[in-house]
Structure formats: C-alpha cells, structure tokens
Amino acid sequence: MFNHTRAPLWEALLHHASISQANFHVPGHKAGQVFDQEGSLRFSSLLPIDLTEVGDLDDLHAPTGVIREAQQLAADAFGADQTRFLVGGTTAGILATILAICKPEDKILVARHCHQSVFHGAFLAGATVVPIPYTIDPDSGLEMPTSPDAVEHLLEMHPDAKAVILTSPTYYGVVQQIEKLARIVHQRYIPLIVDEAHGAHFGFHPDLPDRAISHGADISIQSTHKLLPSLTMSSMLHIKKGLIDAESIDMYLSVVQSSSPSYPLMASLDLARRYMMMEGKGRLTEVIHRIQFFRRRIRELPQIKENTILGIMEPMKLSLTSTFFSGYEFAEALEAKKIYVELADDQKVLIVFSLGTEQSELDYLYHCLAQLHEENQVNRPQKNVSMLTPREGEILPYAECRTMERCFIPVSQAIGKRSAVHLLPYPPGIPLVLMGETIHQEEIDHLLGLIAKGRNVRGLKKRKDEYWVQVYN
Ligand SMILES: Cc1ncc(COP(=O)(O)O)c(C=O)c1O
Secondary structure: OOOOOOOHHHHHHHHHHHHOOOOOOOOOOOOOOOOOHHHHHHHOOOHHHOOOOOOOOOOOOOOOOHHHHHHHHHHHHOOOOEEEEEOOHHHHHHHHHHHHHOOOOOEEEEEOOOOHHHHHHHHHHOOEEEEEOOOEOOOOOOEOOOOHHHHHHHHHHOOOOOOEEEEOOOOOOEOOOHHHHHHHHHOOOOOEEEEOOOOOOOOOOOOOOOOHHHHOOOEEEEOHHHHOOOOOOOEEEEEOOOOOOHHHHHHHHHHHOOOOOOHHHHHHHHHHHHHHHHHHHHHHHHHHHHHHHHHHHHOOOOOEEEOOOOOOEOOOEEEEEEOOOOHHHHHHHHHOOOOOOOEEOOOOEEEEOOOOOOHHHHHHHHHHHHHHHHHOOOOOOOOOOOOOOOOOOOOOOHHHHHHOOEEEEEHHHOOOOEEOOOEEEOOOOOOOEOOOOEOOHHHHHHHHHHHHOOOOEEOOEEEOOEEEEEEEO
C-alpha cells in the first residue's frame, strides 16, 4: 500500500538542508549564502532546497531512492504503471516519447491541432507526420474532437504508422473519446499517446473526466503545473505497460532534459501529488461548485455567451464570446480592470480555473463582466471573426527536412515555398503553418494581421520594414 501522506523527495530536501554543515557543490548560490540582496527577499526560503545530487537526494536520470519513491507514489495517484517527473515541462515528455517510438522515416499519425512540441518531436526524430485533420464547430468556434472514423481510415491508409498522438483535453477543454480511439489504435498493436497537458486534474473528482491512461492511452503527458499546484515547468509522464519501451523513454528523457534538474521543481511535483491525494477531492468539490454557480450567473448576461460543445467539455475552462467585443478587445477590457485571462483570439477569451480559484475572484470577474455588459449594449459588427484553420496539405517528411538547406527571406518572397519553421500565434502554440508545409498568402496575411493587433506570433522576424521567414531551399 502507498502512503500518500508522505512526500519523500520533499522530506529528503528538508532533511538535507537541516544537516548540511558545509556546502562545496553546485549551485553557486550555496543554499542562498550568496544572492542578489533584493532578490533574496523573495527567493530566500526556496534557495536552501535548490540543491543537487548530493547526500540522499537521488538522481532523476537513474533514480534508486527518494525520487524513485516519489515517482512510484505519483504513478499510484495518477493511475499509471510508471511515472516520470519532468523538469522541462510536458514539452520534454513529448519530445522523448516521439524520439523513443520513431526512427527516421517512421510514420506517425498526429492530430493537426497538436501543440508545436509534438511536431518538434517528430522533426527531431526525422519522422513523417500524417496529420489527422480537425474541424471547428461553427456555433462555438471550438475544435471538434478527433473523429475515431478519421483515425481508423488513416490507419488503413498508413498501416505502417508507429503511433497515434492526440491532445485531450484541448486548450479550450474539449475532451476526446479516448476509449474508442484506443480500441482502434490498439487493433494495430501500436500505442496511443495522449498529450494531456491540460488534464492533470482529471480523475480526481467524479465531476471531472477520467484520465486518458484509465481509458486505454499507453502514455499520457501532463503539465502538472498548468492546473495543479506545482511549479511552472514541472510535468509528469505516465506509462501503461504493454506497448511502451520505458527504457527507451528514459534514455531520451536524459537526452532532452537537463543533467542538473531542479529539485524545487521535482519536489513541487511530489507535493502536488500529496496535496491531490490528501485534499484534492475536497478542494475540487468546493471549486467546481463555485464555478458552476458562476456559470449560471453569466447566463444572466445575454450578450455574453459561453462557447461550449454539449457533453464533451471539462469544467475548469470557460471560453466566452460577447456581441460587443472581439476576443482581443474583450481581453483588453478585462485587463484594464486588472483581470488577466489565459488567452484571446478573434472571437473569444479563455478563462482557466484551478483549485486555487477563490470566490472573491469570481465575484470580481462577474462584477466586471456585468459592468462591460451594461456599458456596451450596442452590438458592434464583428470584424475579422473567421477563424483561420490550418489547411490540409502534405507535410514534407521530416527526415528530408533535416537534410535540406534553409534560407531567411522576406515573407513577400516566401509564398509557395516550404516553411522551415512553425508559424504560429502564441498562445495557444498550435502552428498555423507547420515546418515543412507550403506557405500561402492567406496565412501570412492572417499572421501579419495578428502582429498588427499586437499579438505574439512566432516564426516571423522583423528586419528593417519587413517580416522575414526561414524557408527550405
Ligand atoms: C496542448 C499542449 N501540449 C503541450 C504543451 C507544452 O507544455 P509545457 O509548457 O508543460 O511544456 C502545451 C503548452 O501550452 C499545450 O498547450
């Protein structure tokens, strides 16, 4: 039986900090003995546990002690056979997984709306990406879930595919039919990998969806830091035995992660697991109840609409559209009231709740929404509300891309050429044009339009008066 009241890594750090008499090892701040004076006001309580592989503190890359124990407790808590702590975010787990599964030129089916890290992983592995297309629900503006039929059809066309990778839930909270998808994927004896970056809280409460791993996923990678109480960049990779070579995953995790992993990050994972097992359900009951009440109150504001697809949304995300603002204007109006939302696009804003969401914050948000509703009774014609989704086109095999020369040219000369970088608005980090896809005028116009509105776009760089992009020769 696992004792979830314990946090072995955290306890070992505290113990080490209490017994150490002389510190002749890295990091250079020597447990906080030397540090910027102003900075130390904030950092001083953390620095004594910002340690390295000394004493009984184990080694993330070959764990035999407290890190191994902490990972075993996490596996039990998150319903996995094995769990790995990640200090490079879910990004590191995704890169290592794809590198472990794909040799150069292997095919991999990837939901086209996956995060850039999935395509980066495929690029590093030299894999050939077969995109699984997606559609946008016209009513809500949200991505529809991945169609099991589409996956089945693509697997028939590409029987040599080595894995299928999906995102569930999506950034906006749409949950995939993992059980059905896993059944289809497993008929081919290949693994289903789920990027569950936004679903670390799943399975901890009956009102939340189940975890992908409980429904047949072979690997799920969760950004613990996104919805649960752990430090930014701390994530977990969960494995179900059977189709996965855990040794290979470990090897590639050592390749993509630092050889000096942060102990505060790892300890925060240990503590997040303990918190969820000891207090998570109670806290979630409270917060979910609060959020349900808040959702009902918003329905009193007829010009503000929640974007949702019936029956497949998870409750911790709330996407709102108004009749009087574009999504960007909406976010700016809230920001003027010192309310910061996760992201905005042309149509909507995305609000992310967590176990830390307080009633007072929800009251303030409601008050501000009601005020904006009151002040903006006139419907304004919406400009540019159409969502530009990635077109369905062939992606150059990444093994080929790896051998090609790149050049940096003005965007006006890049139309019709293959992009050598992902072009994407960030957040959410879903490439509009993938590395290896053809650049079209429409996408460039859209991205330049976003830049003109002050949005963050990756892949385009300003040189003198023009934007430039890297393309393949
Ligand atoms: C769907 C999805 N997958 C993966 C990632 C990468 O996660 P991390 O920031 O933990 O590396 C993100 C980050 O936003 C994401 O939204």
